[in-house]
Amino acid sequence: MKIDILTVLPGLLESPFAHSMLKRARDRNLLEIGVHNLRDWAINSHGQVDDYQYGGGAGMVMMCEPLANAIEALAARNPFDEIIFMTPDGEKLTQKMANQLSLKNHFLIVCGHYKGIDQRIRENFVTKEISVGDYVLSGGELAAAILVDAIGRLIPGVLNNETSALSDSFQDDLLAPAVYTRPANFRGWTVPEVLLGGDPQKVEEWRHESSLQRTRDRRPDLLKD
Numbered sequence: 001m002k003i004d005i006l007t008v009l010p011g012l013l014e015s016p017f018a019h020s021m022l023k024r025a026r027d028r029n030l031l032e033i034g035v036h037n038l039r040d041w042a043i044n045s046h047g048q049v050d051d052y053q054y055g056g057g058a059g060m061v062m063m064c065e066p067l068a069n070a071i072e073a074l075a076a077r078n079p080f081d082e083i084i085f086m087t088p089d090g091e092k093l094t095q096k097m098a099n100q101l102s103l104k105n106h107f108l109i110v111c112g113h114y115k116g117i118d119q120r121i122r123e124n125f126v127t128k129e130i131s132v133g134d135y136v137l138s139g140g141e142l143a144a145a146i147l148v149d150a151i152g153r154l155i156p157g158v159l160n161n162e163t164s165a166l167s168d169s170f171q172d173d174l175l176a177p178a179v180y181t182r183p184a185n186f187r188g189w190t191v192p193e194v195l196l197g198g199d200p201q202k203v204e205e206w207r208h209e210s211s212l213q214r215t216r217d218r219r220p221d222l223l224k225d
């Protein structure tokens with residue numbers, strides 16, 4: 001899989017992909033990430049990529065020309081399956097969406113800044129708009145990092161234990177069960193007996209019940225269907 005990211009702050013995206021799972025994915029050539037500085041397509045030598053908004057009002061808007069030129073230049077090298085714009089008014093990111101996107105070969109993520117990007121880019125280039133939650137970040141970069149992390153770990157071969165992504169919270173619309181590790185008794189706080197008993201079927205039943213209980217307590221909305 002290849003993910004290109006278009007941003008005015010490429011430095012902000014150096015660290016999130018340089019550790020742990022995403023580093024492993026890149027090291028194993030399962031995931032290629034290209035971070036591109038939008039200012040490389042600036043309209044002048046001052047690096048301008050934004051301008052005042054028509055109709056007045058505070059806040060700059062990212063201009064059509066640098067965005068269109070950047071998207072077209074990147075697509076010419078290798079066409080995109082999706083062009084995603086990170087925005088708080090997009091469709092809310094879910095595990096199902098991450099699963100679907102993990103099956104794509106190549107997509108571009110456009111990170112907005114300031115007041116956002118010119119609507120004409122959204123209408124003529126963007127194929128999917130994604131929000132990471134009902135709050136406003138100062139730019140799309142951290143949202144893009146969340147999206148790439150959620151997708152990258154689903155690529156086969158990225159997680160050491162192939163089954164562990166399937167038992168994540170939300171994969172079956174249930175939250176993940178409680179987990180424990182050694183010691184079995186810490187300050188008198190003990191681990192449920194069934195997990196120490198070595199009967200895989202009983203462990204599986206206990207985990208399912210723990211998932212259901214957690215989901216009922218914390219996210220009853222997930223059980224609606």
Ligand code: ADE
Pocket residue numbers: 086087088112130131132133134135136137138139140143
């Ligand atoms: N950019 C700013 N806030 C955002 C959000 N909540 N989701 C995605 N992109 C954003």
